[in-house]
Amino acid sequence: MTQQHQELAKQLFTLGDFVRFAASEFNRADLFFGHGNDNAWDEAITLMMFAVELPSHLTEHIMQCRLTQDEKLACLALIEQRIEQQVPAAYITNQAYFAGLPFYVDERTLVPRSPIAEWIEKRFFPLIAKEKAVHRILDLCTGSGCIAIACAHYFPEAEVDALDLSVDALNVAQINIENHGLTEQVIPIQSDIFTSVEALKYDLIVTNPPYVDQQDVDSLPAEFTHEPEMGLGSGPDGLDITRVILAQAAQHLTEDGLLICEVGNSQVHLEAVYPEVGFQWLTFERGGHGVFCLSKAQLQQHQEIFNQRVKR
Known part of the structure; x- marks a missing residue:
């Protein structure tokens, strides 16, 4: 315990004190927030509630509760770690939420944050009619398995394949598949894009592939350096x-069948590369952009263009 921590522990008493102090320190440090939380206050709540081993939704009921000395020091240690290492809170707590579901995460995968979650929660309606049966779903570039598992949760009648090139990512996905009790429904598969499922067809392909352009990769905030580079650029x-x-x-x-694909800020590049293609860009009530939908018929209509513009 540092002298500074000892002095701070004497001045801060309640959980609310530590949340406020943490948020102020995060703002002073000019940290980046974009891995589950988008502001210093929510990041502070996530970390302080983790320190006292309570779920974050209880915050309003216990903000005035006083902390023990050990709890104070645990809070201060997390504040220091978040600032000095610039590591996202999700990697400190090893937990992130996606489509209302909890997921284990570590630095072998990206932190789940795709806006596609909003569409999974409503079973992609109206893109997919409510009465339509969905039998097979593919999550391409699955990472932590969050999209595959969320699809399995909201489409309990569907079989879901979760593909990724990274064995490390698939090991994390397996943890989440087991945690959600979905080992019979969600199958992790190592694959370089479609190579391991060449004979299979799906009613729905959902993919959040790496899509950050090189200029953005070179200027990413420090928090992104904790994520696997192959999942970004x-x-x-x-x-x-x-x-x-x-x-x-x-x-x-x-x-x-439908293809749902996220390209984020590279939407501008996609539209420049394929000006002939009428991408249907999805809208989001909770914020987000750069996700398109194409039907099989649309993909076939432009097949020659897509084949020609693959980089060799």
Whole structure:
């Protein structure tokens, strides 16, 4: 325990004191927030509630509760770690939420944060009719398995394949599959894009592939350096993997199947590379952008263009 921690522990008493202090310190340190929380206050709540081993939704009921000396020191240690190491809170707590579900995360995978969660929660309606049966779903570039598991939760009748090139990521996905009791429904598969499922067709392909362009990769805040680089960048314009997905997705979809793909800020590059394609860009009530939908028919309509513009 440092002298500074000893002095601070004498001045701060309640959980609310520590949340306020942490948020102020985070703002002074000019930290980046974008891995589950988008502001210093919520990040402080996440970490302080973790320190006292309570769920964050209880905050309003216990903000005036006084902390023990050990709890105070635990809070101060997490504040120091978050500032000095610039590591996202999700990696400190090893937990993130996606589509209302909890997930184990560590530095082998990206922190779940895709806006696609909002559409999974409503079973992609109205893109998919409420009465339509969805039998097979593919989560391509699954990472922690969050999209695959969320799809399995909201489409309990569907079989879900979770593909990733990274064995490390698949090991994290397996932890989450087991934690959610979905070992019979969600199958993790090592695959370089579609190579391991060449003979399979899906009613729905959902993918959040690496899509950060090189200029953005070179200027990412320090918090992103804790995430696996292969999960972020994808060539100069961020579209190397997306080009392959567009060229190959049609052959892996059923006749009325859909491709849902996130490209984030690289939306501008995608529209420049494929001006002929009428991408349907999804809208989000909770914030988000850069996610498109294409049907199998649309993919087939532009198949020649997609094949020509894959980088060799």
